Amino acid sequence: DAGITQSPRHKVTETGTPVTLRCHQTENHRYMYWYRQDPGHGLRLIHYSYGVKDTDKGEVSDGYSVSRSKTEDFLLTLESATSSQTSVYFCAISLGQGAEQYFGPGTRLTVT
Amino acid sequence: ILNVEQSPQSLHVQEGDSTNFTCSFPSSNFYALHWYRWETAKSPEALFVMTLNGDEKKKGRISATLNTKEGYSYLYIKGSQPEDSATYLCAPPKAAGNKLTFGGGTRVLVKP
Numbered sequence: 547d548a549g550i551t552q553s554p555r556h557k558v559t560e561t562g563t564p565v566t567l568r569c570h571q572t573e574n575h576r577y578m579y580w581y582r583q584d585p586g587h588g589l590r591l592i593h594y595s596y597g598v599k600d601t602d603k604g605e606v607s608d609g610y611s612v613s614r615s616k617t618e619d620f621l622l623t624l625e626s627a628t629s630s631q632t633s634v635y636f637c638a639i640s641l642g643q644g645a646e647q648y649f650g651p652g653t654r655l656t657v658t
Numbered sequence: 659i660l661n662v663e664q665s666p667q668s669l670h671v672q673e674g675d676s677t678n679f680t681c682s683f684p685s686s687n688f689y690a691l692h693w694y695r696w697e698t699a700k701s702p703e704a705l706f707v708m709t710l711n712g713d714e715k716k717k718g719r720i721s722a723t724l725n726t727k728e729g730y731s732y733l734y735i736k737g738s739q740p741e742d743s744a745t746y747l748c749a750p751p752k753a754a755g756n757k758l759t760f761g762g763g764t765r766v767l768v769k770p
Contacts, residue, residue, distance in 0.1 A: 577756055589702070589747070589760045596755055604757065636701060643756050644690055646704035 549573050550650040552637050558656045565624040567653050569637030571617075577640045578620040579647065580604075580612065582633040589636065595620055627657045664748060664761035671738045671768050678734040679764040681748030685729030692758060693722055693733055694747040702747060705733075738768045 549572035559565050569578060580592040581604075591604030593612040601612050609631060611623045624631055637650040663682045671677045683691065690709045694702040706715040711726040719736045735742050745765045749758035 579757075588762050589758075591757055591759075594755055594757060602755060605759075640756050643754075644707065644709065644751070645756065646692060646707050647702075647756070647758065648704070649701035651701055 550637060550639055550648060552635075552650040552653045554653060555651065556654045558658060559627050560658055561628060562626050565627050565655065565657075567622045567635055567637075567655070569620045569622070569650055571620075571639050573639060573648075574617060575639040575641050575648075576617075577642060577645075577647075578614065579638040579640075580610075580620065580622045581636045581638065582606065583636060583652075584633050592622065592635075624655075627655075629657050631655065632657045662748065662750060662759055662761035664746075664764050666764060667762065668765040668767070671735070671742075671766060673738060673740060673768055673770045675738055676734065676736045677738060677766065678732050679746065679766075681731045681733070681761055683729050683731075683748070683750045683761075685727060688726045688729070688750070690751055691724060691731050692749045692751060693731070694749065694760075695720075695744045696747055696763070697744045705746075733764075735766070738766075740768045740770050742766060743768045 551570045553568045579594040581589045590606045595601045595614040613621045635653045638647040640647045693705040696702040706722050708724040713724040715722050722733045724731045745763040747763045749760045751758050
């Protein structure tokens with residue numbers, strides 16, 4: 547299995563609080579991704595990174611920011627959490643264009 | 659955002675029977691097509707990355723075909739087993755960033 551971990555695995559937070567989710571990889575893959583999974587919407591891309599300090603938006607990026615200061619870490623931040631951001635968040639990595647993506651175990655976030 | 663459709667949304671299969679289902683995607687500017695298998699309470703796992711028209715890939719009892727001219731791919735499960743129960747996702751990536759747009763998935767339940 548690809549070495550991908552996500553932390554925390556579960557989190558409950560209150561509306562309006564900031565939240566940061568961490569994705570850590572030991573595979574030295576260039577590309578990293580954040581997805582959210584919601585009933586009726588499947589998996590949707592939030593943000594992705596194609597290298598250190600190189601990030602770009604996905605289809606549902608509003609309310610989220612990301613940072614990648616090291617190859618191995620990709621952080622997803624909810625500046626002010628809302629109930630609509632209650633979801634399961636998956637991180638993924640890939641070697642590059644055309645390559646399959648490997649997914650982390652997921653983080654279940656509940657915003658009350 | 660690419661329009662990716664999978665049908666049917668769900669299907670029940672008797673153990674030992676074979677089945678197949680479809681992924682439709684825009685045929686213009688085709689780059690590749692990914693298939694993922696997603697078991698309940700786990701993370702998506704890559705099955706195939708397909709790039710060439712007429713391509714056929716196989717992994718055990720699961721195989722897939724690709725028609726890039728008409729924009730569809732079939733995934734086949736031969737002699738279904740209970741452990742094949744999962745949601746099967748297809749996703750055409752964009753060349754830039756290997757960003758995936760996932761279809762809604764086909765949920766397969768194999769009944770013993």
